[in-house]
Amino acid sequence: MLLPILLLGGSYWWLLASKSDVTAQNSKKLLSNNPITLEGKSETKALDSKKFLANSLIIQKDKSDLKAQSNKQKLANNPINRESTQKNQPVSLSFSKPTSVAPGTNIKIDGSTSMAIINQNLQKGFESKFQGTSVVTTAYGSGHGIKALIDNKVDIAAVSRTLTPEEEAQGLVAIPMGSDAIAVMVGKDNLFIKEGLTSNQVADIFQGKVNNWSEVGGSDGSILVMNRPPVSGTHQTFKKVALGGNNFGTTPNITTLPRDETTGLIRALSLNGIAYATFPQVQNQSMARVIPIDGLTPQASNYPYKRNLFYVYKNPPSPAVKAFLGYATSPQGKKVALVDK
Structure with a gap:
């Protein structure tokens, strides 16, 4: 009689334990499905996501910083930007007279x-x-x-x-x-033009509109025009002050020298040539004759071709x-x- 009772009691406690396990599992399931619990999990997941995002942003920022440093280095090495840096330096328009200069300068x-x-x-x-x-x-x-x-x-x-x-x-x-002044000159033996020229006549001659001395008050004879190369600053200034910014002519009587040098220009004048040069270079030349423009010599304060x-x-x-x-x-x-x- 005692043995059946014990067996019955053991079965009862086993059933209770099993039921407790099931209850616990159900409770966990209920908790997991509970909105409050789900919210907790969501918050945890959100925190993890934020942490991951923050770490990603830090990595991206580090990469951006490295890229920016690299770009700055590239910009610094770029010749154009080096020039801009030079341009942004303070500009000096006057300099003090030195009391001494190092030997070897x-x-x-x-x-x-x-x-x-x-x-x-x-x-x-x-x-x-x-x-x-x-x-x-x-x-x-x-x-x-x-x-x-x-x-x-x-x-x-x-x-x-x-x-x-x-x-x-x-x-x-x-x-x-x-x-200084830009002088207009002819060869010393030029007999075609004895007087000076007007500024309008000079412009017409160097633009190829006039090619005979008789058209500007001289005797009959072709005009040989000797021009300086475009690299010459005198060429650029004469174009501005004498031609009003217009281009030099391209007619057959106009010759442009390959080099910017006055000695060769004077030699090429011959008997019928005309050219221009800075006045100090030609004022004492024995092979050339400076002619007045609008009745004015290069020494005059109101001479038209100053620069x-x-x-x-x-x-x-x-x-x-x-x-x-x-x-x-x-x-x-x-x-x-x-x-x-």
Whole structure:
């Protein structure tokens, strides 16, 4: 009798335990389906997502920072941006006259033939005052000098025209050095024109509208026009002041020289030629004769073909450039250069 009771009791407790397990499982299922519990899980999942997103953003930011640094480096290495940096440097339009210049200082100048005499005079004056320095000058034209300056082949460009916006954008700065005049000249033995010309006649001759001396008050004879190459600053200025910005003519009687040099131009004048050059270069030439324009000689204050001369440097200037420009623009330097004469 006792054994059945024990077996019955054990079965009862086993059933109770099984029921408890089922109840527990059901409770878990109910909890999992309970909106409150689901909300908790959602919040946990949302937190995990936010954490993942934050980590992703940090990684993306790090990548962006690295990319930005790389881009900055590329921009810094880009020649155009280096030029912009140069342009943004403070621009100096005046320089102090140096009291001393280190021996071994070398300066290279190239540019307008109109400034050849000025360059040579300043070269002698600078080297004499500051022993152990060297100034090398050449004169292949304003355009050539500017290109050489941009390419870092020279320290200073000597030019007889204003800078273009594109040249200024590359960090070039022009320092006024004075003014001169462009003279119109004929060969010394030219018998076709004995008097001067009007400014309108000059424009017509160099544009090819007039090709006989008889059309401008001279005797009958063809006009040989000698033109300077476009690289010449004198060419550009004469085009502006004498032709009103119009192009030179292309008629058969007009010849453009391949190089910007005045000596060859004078030799080519012959008996019937006409040309133009900076006045200081031709005023004492025995092979050429300067003719008045509108009754005015190049020395007259109201002569129509006046123009300014400049030294151009690339910003920021080197110590050597500062020293030379400080000397060149000082009263002593201007006297040596004969800029104002």
